[in-house]
Amino acid sequence: MAVPVIDFSNLDGEERAKTLAQIANACEEWGFFQLANHGISEELLERVKKVASECYKLEREEGFKESAAVKKLSELAEKNNGEKLESLDWEDVFLLTDGNEWPSKTSGFKETMAEYRSELKKLAERLMEVMDENLGLPKGYIRRAFNGGEEYNAFFGTKVSHYPPCPHPELVNGLRAHTDAGGVILLYQDDKVGGLQMLKDGEWIDVQPLPNTIVINTGDQIEVLTNGKYKSAWHRVNATPNGNRRSIASFYNPSMKATIAPAKELVDKANPEQEQLTNYPKFVFEDYMSVYAEQKFLPKEPRFQAVKAM
Numbered sequence: 321m322a323v324p325v326i327d328f329s330n331l332d333g334e335e336r337a338k339t340l341a342q343i344a345n346a347c348e349e350w351g352f353f354q355l356a357n358h359g360i361s362e363e364l365l366e367r368v369k370k371v372a373s374e375c376y377k378l379e380r381e382e383g384f385k386e387s388a389a390v391k392k393l394s395e396l397a398e399k400n401n402g403e404k405l406e407s408l409d410w411e412d413v414f415l416l417t418d419g420n421e422w423p424s425k426t427s428g429f430k431e432t433m434a435e436y437r438s439e440l441k442k443l444a445e446r447l448m449e450v451m452d453e454n455l456g457l458p459k460g461y462i463r464r465a466f467n468g469g470e471e472y473n474a475f476f477g478t479k480v481s482h483y484p485p486c487p488h489p490e491l492v493n494g495l496r497a498h499t500d501a502g503g504v505i506l507l508y509q510d511d512k513v514g515g516l517q518m519l520k521d522g523e524w525i526d527v528q529p530l531p532n533t534i535v536i537n538t539g540d541q542i543e544v545l546t547n548g549k550y551k552s553a554w555h556r557v558n559a560t561p562n563g564n565r566r567s568i569a570s571f572y573n574p575s576m577k578a579t580i581a582p583a584k585e586l587v588d589k590a591n592p593e594q595e596q597l598t599n600y601p602k603f604v605f606e607d608y609m610s611v612y613a614e615q616k617f618l619p620k621e622p623r624f625q626a627v628k629a630m
């Protein structure tokens with residue numbers, strides 16, 4: 321079993337219907353898929369790889385060596401008492417948004433990442449329109465929901481991560497298992513160093529490294545909006561002794577002020593035999609995020625309950 325790989329360029333040709341169906345199936349059955357021929361040029365992707373790796377070497381690596389993860393892991397390895405490090409990830413990470421401060425010492429980093437983010441944001445919006453169509457929602461429905469109508473701006477963030485070689489991968493996770501809080505996630509992952517796995521029918525499956533593809537997954541807000549039709553999938557990153565895994569994840573999330581609720585069209589379509597037509601509450605996204613901040617690595621259902629009670 322492998323995560324579906326979908327040729328996005330076929331959406332514009334004779335195979336449009338088949339491609340829509342492949343995306344619908346991937347959203348319903350997997351919560352994860354890989355997009356090939358997504359329209360982002362290989363030349364830009366090569367530059368992204370280069371500036372991200374250079375930035376790690378120049379501006380991050382020394383700091384990682386001094387990080388809590390490195391210190392705690394070495395203490396734990398010395399104790400050798402069978403315990404695993406459950407409170408930390410073996411990850412170096414920083415966030416790029418339109419408003420925050422970016423690394424400034426790496427030549428070409430800002431220009432390249434700004435260009436990449438603008439391309440990725442367009443791709444996210446195209447994908448959301450495909451989801452609208454597959455779900456029978458009016459075109460632009462998901463984008464408008466995340467933008468609070470046109471009142472606010474959806475959040476678009478990019479997490480630049482590295483998972484450096486780990487001396488004791490059996491004692492720590494690269495990134496602990498979780499589902500993503502937000503909307504649509506577009507991941508440009510390392511094409512050589514693997515480690516990302518997603519949970520499918522109770523089994524951890526590798527998200528296989530493939531050159532020039534973008535991995536897509538859907539977060540908790542898509543699950544709520546679709547009334548559970550597109551469920552957010554659990555995923556994790558395993559630490560590895562070899563290689564420094566690069567991973568650049570961009571999130572198209574609701575504005576903190578946006579109100580999120582199941583789409584009425586999809587509640588009406590729910591099975592009338594069910595006791596209640598939806599298990600999902602209506603809430604303001606910032607309230608969800610305050611719950612998520614405390615419970616990211618725990619099951620998601622209690623998060624929906626907690627935000628309902630707020």
Ligand SMILES: [Fe+2]
Binds near residue numbers: 499
């Ligand atoms: Fe994630």
